[in-house]
Amino acid sequence: MSFDNAFDALTQDDGDTRWAFGTGFDDPLAGIDPAVPEGLDRAALAAYCLMLGDDALVMSHRLQEWCTHAPELEEEVALANIALDLLGQARLLLARAGVAEDKGRGEDDLAYFRDASDFRNVGLAEADNGDFAYSTVRLLLFATWRLALLDRLTASGDPVLAAIAAKSVKEVAYHRDHAAMWTIRLGDGTGLSHDRAQTALDDLWPLTGELFATHEVERRLADAGAGVDPADAREECDAVIDEVLARATLRRPAPVPPHLAGRDGAHSAALACLLAEMQGLAREHPGATW
Template sequence: MPAVPDEVRGVELGQYCLMLGDDALVMSHRLQEWVTHAPELEEEVALANIALDLLGQARVLLARAGAVDGSGRDEDALAFQREPGEYRNVRLAEVPNGDFAHTMGRLLVFATWRLALLGRLTGSRDPMLAAVAAKGVKELVYHRDYAAGWVVRLGDGTAYSRERMAEGLAALWPLVAELFVPCPAEQRLAAAGIAADPAAVRPEFDAVLAEVLTAATLGTPGPVSADAVPAGREGSHTPALADLLGDLQQVARAHPGATW
């Protein structure tokens, strides 16, 4: 495991790795819930593969977090033995799945935002973050383009598919502002050349969303809140996260210390 870069606190680097790892872990679980429920077998396989990409990112990031924060926790301990308030994912990743249009809207927003972040992290002074980002951007380009294709297909399809797509985006939109509000640890690490400032990726995000929504003949759901806070980054979550973790952690908590 690479050493912590000079002048960087291991605890803060660990916190940042948790943020990115928790985003990927929780979003992966939501996508896995579509297995056996997707409208077509092809989409089921696609969503499962996207979920596996994100799970792979989460595993490396959680392992890095436990290695540098002084706790000595491994990826399993961090995934399965924390309480909801200890998770640092954005709330967009945790809210329950709606219909297929809702999921495509969420995946488009999440992948576009995460791709912009990881694109900047390829130049991180932390070699592990840079390596994860270099691999992750290749995966996220597919995730974004897959979701964009469906948003256009549904938005510019029948009257009913257009209605479902518009309603899915509208339900997600109140959670978008949080994606671009940095917490103090992110700000300090960004200044040190370790992290990516989420506020800086907003123009790229807006440009991609505008292009996709125009092609889908859909308008932006509405203005983004100007007074958002990094709630998820600070451990403030919706009740949906506790329900999700009940499923995710059930086996590990029922058999503590087991290996598989």
């Protein structure tokens, strides 16, 4: 099929959701009333969108750090595109948080002018990249969990959150499958790649307990029919991870009990370093546009 220009080729809907721009440039919120539904707790909705948006924003930045460092060019492009997907999700979710809290803050204010203690992302997203096996296993754990949440959020009582989730499910399904492919390739590859993948899994596993701990905000939104209790997604996530690990010949670590940390603003030093890099330009030139 021929196109008059490259932009037409990118925006043409060919049904291939695996291409980073294949989900199109259409506004996922077009035609949806942005007003917070009657009876829904605005503060809780804002806090919930911050949690999901911060997860995506921080994870996106970690993946962007692989640019010029990935083991092969094709993988560098793939990781950059996954990072762009997550950045797009973060923008929508932070914008929704700003509307819900109604304090005059937009997506840029929330991304660039909050300190680490104000971020609500899970610790898994902020951990340093480590080697390629570490980042691959981290992406598998993160995407498997996020996909389970987003799939349930497509039925959210908040139409905006439901629309964001519907768009994001297509993207994160690819993220999970891509990470699974690489985890199997590394785990069932050479002795060195297997050992590195197993070490990454062992190191990251303690952070997974936080993924399934239910914060009061999550419980409140779930009870209102607008959010998801992450504990309800654990069985589904376990089944997916177990299948991937079996094919990758990797040993699953011992179970980790649920615990809260990042959702309450408790973070590692790694997040402060990440934010210093990500927010530096905006804070040096507040209000600037380019």
